[in-house]
Amino acid sequence: MAGGHKYLIEDYLGKRARVYGGERAVLVGIIPLGSAEEEWETFDELRALAYTAGVLVVGHLTQRRSRPDPATFIGRGKAEELRDLAAALGADTAIFNDQLSPDQARNLEEITGLKIIDRSQLILDIFAQRAGTREAELAVELAQLEYLLPRMRGWGKALTNPGGRIGTMGPGETKMEIERRKVKRRIQAIRRALKEADRVREIRRKRRKSSHLPQVAIVGYTNSGKSTLFRRLTGEDVLVEDKLFATLDTKVRKVALEAGHFVLLSDTVGFIRKLPHQLIPAFRATMESAREADLLLNVLDASSPRVMEHFRAVGRILAEEVFSPGEPRPPVLHVLNKVDLVRDSRQEGLLEELKLELGNYVEVSAKHGWGMDELKRAIIEALGDRWVDLKALVPYEKSGVLGVLGKLGRLEVIGNGERGIVVRLVVPSSELPRLKGIPGLVLMEA
Ligand SMILES: Nc1nc2c(ncn2[C@@H]2O[C@H](COP(=O)(O)OP(=O)(O)OP(=O)(O)O)[C@@H](O)[C@H]2O)c(=O)[nH]1
Ligand SMILES: [Mg+2]
Incomplete structure (x- = not known):
């Protein structure tokens, strides 16, 4: 530091x-x-x-x-x-x-x-x-x-003048004022440095956007298992710890949920009730990937007797501190994690009550890898219109295009027609204009 x-x-x-x-x-x-x-x-x-x-x-x-x-x-x-x-x-x-x-x-x-x-x-x-x-x-x-x-x-x-009376300015007070000014100057310097960091982040943000991949952000209460889930879905070796705030910055990785269904997945800093308000600006910056996301995965620790309060705290922090009022908000898919630890009937009762409020949820154990296929399907479904599924005809003389298509998403050769190769494509919808611009390629409905 x-x-x-x-x-x-x-x-x-x-x-x-x-x-x-x-x-x-x-x-x-x-x-x-x-x-x-x-x-x-x-x-x-x-x-x-x-x-x-x-x-x-x-x-x-x-x-x-x-x-x-x-x-x-x-x-x-x-x-x-x-x-x-x-x-x-x-x-x-x-x-x-x-x-x-x-x-x-x-x-x-x-x-x-x-x-x-x-x-x-x-x-x-x-x-x-x-x-x-x-x-x-x-x-x-x-x-x-x-x-x-x-x-x-x-x-x-030790720094204030013990003899100083109210209304007088003892030498100690003066020193304190000087030091307060130093702190204020340091605060200004940090604000400037952080502005520069904002600029760098903006460049990264634009790069993510231009990748055209749907963005999925893992959010949730601290220690709920966000990084464990991130690790499970990406195979990435991120820090997982049974401590609060193990993760302090955002990590982003490209993952395939199914062939062709690529997303950018991000792991984020955990929420906590009564977050010190001084931390909120720092929080907002690191939560940018959540603000940009097409879908939020809210990871809840289903084994915690406090899960209800965690759910409410997350809702409140998202509404009041991550998003500004009126800002469009991505849909949320709730992930009830650590179900392997849920044993007693009291906790089960609590979860039944919670599920009534959740609407869209999946039960998993990130640690044991339970429920991952179901989760991936739920993500794909929630992102539904982010991908298009179509057939296309690639003229034989343009077969070089196949390489390009393969990079955009999932490509499956269905057969060989008179004029060319017939393929099935699953690609992000945002890639459609690009597909339409490829000379010779004929797009058809799936
Ligand atoms: N039994 C069990 N433990 C889990 C599961 N998922 C995560 N854990 C444990 O919960 C603890 C916290 O996991 P993390 O993945 O670090 O949680 P996090 O939400 O990223 O936490 P912060 O980054 O600190 O906010 C670790 O000890 C994990 O091993 C699960 O499905 N079952
Ligand atoms: Mg973490």
């Missing part, structure tokens, strides 16, 4: 508010009054996030209340309880299940002496740990700096 950025974050948040892995953490959350939610449900996803970030969870603490305390999120007494619990468990960090305001984080840090992390920050840090391309690094750095900026007032006590 860029040196300047690290320097800034270490200076101001340092050990306080970054996850490096190796921390020992207590998870802290509020359960709304009257909610039937159980403790494990409050923390299952946060626990997975902590695990992904390399943090050891040593305990948890919940409080039932109607809304967060504006000063300390949980009540002050509860914060003191957190301090004692952490001391007893040897924890150095508290991870909150929701976004904290800069004031809440500062107050909690003062009361407990712990490093205070919230859900947004944990996700940002995971993205930072995992960013593998220059563009992803910049996008995540931008998100982190935007998160950091409002928190740079009053934090980093």
